[in-house]
Amino acid sequence: MLDFNPDPQIGGRVLRLVIDAVNECNLRCTYCHPGEVWKRQQLPARRVAAAIEAAEAAGVLEVVLTGGEITLHEDFGAVLDATNLLQRAASTLITNATRLTADTAEQLARSNLTRICTSVDGVTNELHGSARGKNLPKVLDGLRTLNGTGKPITVITVVHQRNWERVVELSYFLAEHGLASQHHLCAPSFSGQARAHYPELRLREHEFHGVQEIVDTNHRDLAAAGLYLTFNSFWPATGLTPLAVNPSRTMTLQQLSEQVKDTLCNIRPSGEFRLQAATWGREMVGNAALGSVSDAPVADLLSRAEAILAEGSARQMPREVEARHKFQLGTAANSTTTDLLIGRTDTPEPAPDVDLIPIRSVNDHWILNNPIDVEAVAAQLRSRPNDHRVVRHPSETILLFDRSRSLVTVLRATEWEQVATAIGPEAVTA
Missing domain, CATH: 3.20.20.70 (Aldolase class I)
Structure with missing residues (x-):
């Protein structure tokens, strides 16, 4: 499951x-x-x-x-x-x-x-x-x-x-x-x-x-x-x-x-x-x-x-x-x-200024612009269900984690709904 x-x-x-x-x-x-x-x-x-x-x-x-x-x-x-x-x-x-x-x-x-x-x-x-x-x-x-x-x-x-x-x-x-x-x-x-x-x-x-x-x-x-x-x-x-x-x-x-x-x-x-x-x-x-x-x-x-x-x-x-x-x-x-x-010098010269920026989180990742094959994702989950975790990120993005290979598949919430439907409710635990 x-x-x-x-x-x-x-x-x-x-x-x-x-x-x-x-x-x-x-x-x-x-x-x-x-x-x-x-x-x-x-x-x-x-x-x-x-x-x-x-x-x-x-x-x-x-x-x-x-x-x-x-x-x-x-x-x-x-x-x-x-x-x-x-x-x-x-x-x-x-x-x-x-x-x-x-x-x-x-x-x-x-x-x-x-x-x-x-x-x-x-x-x-x-x-x-x-x-x-x-x-x-x-x-x-x-x-x-x-x-x-x-x-x-x-x-x-x-x-x-x-x-x-x-x-x-x-x-x-x-x-x-x-x-x-x-x-x-x-x-x-x-x-x-x-x-x-x-x-x-x-x-x-x-x-x-x-x-x-x-x-x-x-x-x-x-x-x-x-x-x-x-x-x-x-x-x-x-x-x-x-x-x-x-x-x-x-x-x-x-x-x-x-x-x-x-x-x-x-x-x-x-x-x-x-x-x-x-x-x-x-x-x-x-x-x-x-x-x-x-x-x-x-x-x-x-x-x-x-x-x-x-x-x-x-x-x-x-x-x-x-x-x-x-x-x-x-x-x-x-x-x-x-x-x-990085403070790896003994000179008194001050560290250079670096303009840090807000973190772009997973829901803003470029990989979400790639196409998604819903049936291929569902088939992968059906074939090795015990190897995967599916979690909802705080941004509402869904992460499918292949534990044994440390691979992550990134989905929008609506896409996960399609994948879950393709898998069938019997394969998913709440």
């Missing part, structure tokens, strides 16, 4: 809660953004559990458990056990897959995780190791171990100057060997330690278009082979819509949270609870912190976030300004100016 709740007070604006449970990693990828340095800091498992419980009660669609490298958490088993608190919300874990043991794999298999993400940057050790360290055999062993847990796998590739032209070779490798159901590409952002390496990593504007052209050319064939290929950074970087991948109303929840800035909150290993409306990577414009989960219940912080977002006092950067700073794109891009903006 479908989990459709018609009460708009149940479904909130915060759709995704990212919990950075550890601030340490066993790798030193040059594009990573931990902050100034990795320093051992962990969010206690009991606070992770409290955050998960609060997210479930608040109607959040997905909780993401990450780090750093999440398997370094001293109570990793307890963190996984906390996923059993979830009934409606999906849970995603992100790992570099280099520390997996048979015991870890068994814990993952027993958990209530909905899917697992891991990073692979190329089909050869040279490509994969160009910014991560040459450990591809170990990562592939870990990926095979993850595949054996029975959880859907998403591979994340950071595309940069050294690997982007051959990234689709990895896509076909993953599809051929059944190692993943999704392959998400993302560009490195100007954040944390990546700032020091950005000149040799950053994608230039024509390279963003080149990556998207690769995705457009191969998306349909790979989808037929069971792999969903997408480039999550194309819209925020260029402002153009990837119509070959999103010709109707569906996109990844990651893409939606990149484009709709009132959908995401983040808890840091220190306990700091942040809005993500004017942030990227680990960087903040102004002060996005609402408090600490060490001092206040997560439910209260989520409620405060919802209230701030509902009243419209939170602001975001214009898309092109965010691209200028996050990806160093455009003629006005200047790393020194960006460092001043």
Whole structure:
């Protein structure tokens, strides 16, 4: 049966809660953004559990458990056990897959995780190791171990100057060997330690278009082979819509949270609870912190976030300004100016002014201009009803969430009525 709740007070604006449970990693990828340095800091498992419980009660669609490298958490088993608190919300874990043991794999298999993400940057050790360290055999062993847990796998590739032209070779490798159901590409952002390496990593504007052209050319064939290929950074970087991948109303929840800035909150290993409306990577414009989960219940912080977002006092950067700073794109891009903006400099020079704008919410999303195939949406819901949630956003927009693939289909209320009619009342619960 479908989990459709018609009460708009149940479904909130915060759709995704990212919990950075550890601030340490066993790798030193040059594009990573931990902050100034990795320093051992962990969010206690009991606070992770409290955050998960609060997210479930608040109607959040997905909780993401990450780090750093999440398997370094001293109570990793307890963190996984906390996923059993979830009934409606999906849970995603992100790992570099280099520390997996048979015991870890068994814990993952027993958990209530909905899917697992891991990073692979190329089909050869040279490509994969160009910014991560040459450990591809170990990562592939870990990926095979993850595949054996029975959880859907998403591979994340950071595309940069050294690997982007051959990234689709990895896509076909993953599809051929059944190692993943999704392959998400993302560009490195100007954040944390990546700032020091950005000149040799950053994608230039024509390279963003080149990556998207690769995705457009191969998306349909790979989808037929069971792999969903997408480039999550194309819209925020260029402002153009990837119509070959999103010709109707569906996109990844990651893409939606990149484009709709009132959908995401983040808890840091220190306990700091942040809005993500004017942030990227680990960087903040102004002060996005609402408090600490060490001092206040997560439910209260989520409620405060919802209230701030509902009243419209939170602001975001214009898309092109965010691209200028996050990806160093455009003629006005200047790393020194960006460092001043995010407080990463010791100079007394004041931070540049940025005119923040009201957040354009999901009901004003460009994807609503795309056509809708009512029968195709209804058929998808009928074929896998237990994998979906259907919630009414406070804007009255209807979100169909594919939990196992973390895909969102966006509908107007009248369109949902048509879909519900096509499904039949016996398939929907109130």
